[in-house]
Amino acid sequence: MTSPVAPFPAARLRRLRKSPALRAMVRETTLAPADFIWPVFVMEGCDAEEPIPSMPGVSRLTVDRIAAAAREAHGLGIPAICIFPYTPLAQRTEDCAMAWSMDNIANQAIRAVKDAVPGMAVMTDIALDPYNASGQDGFVADGEIVNDRTVDALVKMALAQATSGADILGPSDMMDGRIGAIRQALESEGHQWVTILSYSAKYASAFYGPFRDAVGASAALKGDKSTYQMDPANADEALRLVARDLAEGADMVMVKPGMPYLDICRRVKDSFGVPTFAYQVSGEYAMLRAAAGNGWLDGDKTMLESLLAFKRAGCDGILTYFAPAAARLLAT
Ligand code: PBG
Numbered sequence: 001m002t003s004p005v006a007p008f009p010a011a012r013l014r015r016l017r018k019s020p021a022l023r024a025m026v027r028e029t030t031l032a033p034a035d036f037i038w039p040v041f042v043m044e045g046c047d048a049e050e051p052i053p054s055m056p057g058v059s060r061l062t063v064d065r066i067a068a069a070a071r072e073a074h075g076l077g078i079p080a081i082c083i084f085p086y087t088p089l090a091q092r093t094e095d096c097a098m099a100w101s102m103d104n105i106a107n108q109a110i111r112a113v114k115d116a117v118p119g120m121a122v123m124t125d126i127a128l129d130p131y132n133a134s135g136q137d138g139f140v141a142d143g144e145i146v147n148d149r150t151v152d153a154l155v156k157m158a159l160a161q162a163t164s165g166a167d168i169l170g171p172s173d174m175m176d177g178r179i180g181a182i183r184q185a186l187e188s189e190g191h192q193w194v195t196i197l198s199y200s201a202k203y204a205s206a207f208y209g210p211f212r213d214a215v216g217a218s219a220a221l222k223g224d225k226s227t228y229q230m231d232p233a234n235a236d237e238a239l240r241l242v243a244r245d246l247a248e249g250a251d252m253v254m255v256k257p258g259m260p261y262l263d264i265c266r267r268v269k270d271s272f273g274v275p276t277f278a279y280q281v282s283g284e285y286a287m288l289r290a291a292a293g294n295g296w297l298d299g300d301k302t303m304l305e306s307l308l309a310f311k312r313a314g315c316d317g318i319l320t321y322f323a324p325a326a327a328r329l330l331a332t
Contacts (some may be wrong), residue, residue, distance in 0.1 A: 039266065201255045203230045256281060
């Protein structure tokens, strides 16, 4: 793109930055509460919460408190909430059977939010890790992550979530073939209006550390996830994954983590023009909060700037733990 800019002094690009009014007129990107999906952590019990030390300002909430939090978020204009379970140790087994139980804590939370705030879209996470003794996203056999048998389990998990009332399913497991299998099952079981937001370009990232604390998976995880999550060195591969997931029936796609991967967001949006989301993950949140907590950065300004950057990079929305705080700031 060449800019029709005459040489100085005819062109004074500072003219358009002269006043708030002029800056508002030529602003290319905007940020609004409707851009956010709010990830929350649900735990067993009632009327209680537990702060997560590596994520200042974020707590695990009991189901009743999740419903109340969803109502508040909805009031702030946030359209969707994404539920992650903190599973009791006894429910983390080798066969991962709790993953597709209608009574697991995540499915309880889906029903509670849909009851309390029917207008709020509820998103889920599909992967076996919260229910797996090994902390891996798939079944483990002979030290390897088994693909196809895991996909069968993910399909059962998806159906339990859809039956519980989920609006948006988020397969985050990175197994091959899972989007097609889930889409087919949704179609044949009467859930044809349930959308899939695929974690298509999910990297094997060290930025997930605080999340694994939040869901109690840090100690459990044996080995790493690099045989299924992407190599942070790759970009073309992200486009292959997005193309594949769209062909298999994904409605929307995600890039994860967010800030270090804005180049991927831009390439995905430019290549496919489909609804593209980024996940500003737990480590990104922790970094900004830690720096702000120490007085090294302005917390509010860096929060909004980081979120605006996703929009500028082509994202339609952002999964962010900042959602309620950012929505409150945007309202003032
Ligand atoms: C689990 C899952 C992870 C995150 C979302 N879903 C962790 C992982 O892949 O180990 C990370 C989110 C975050 O760091 O905020 N499949």
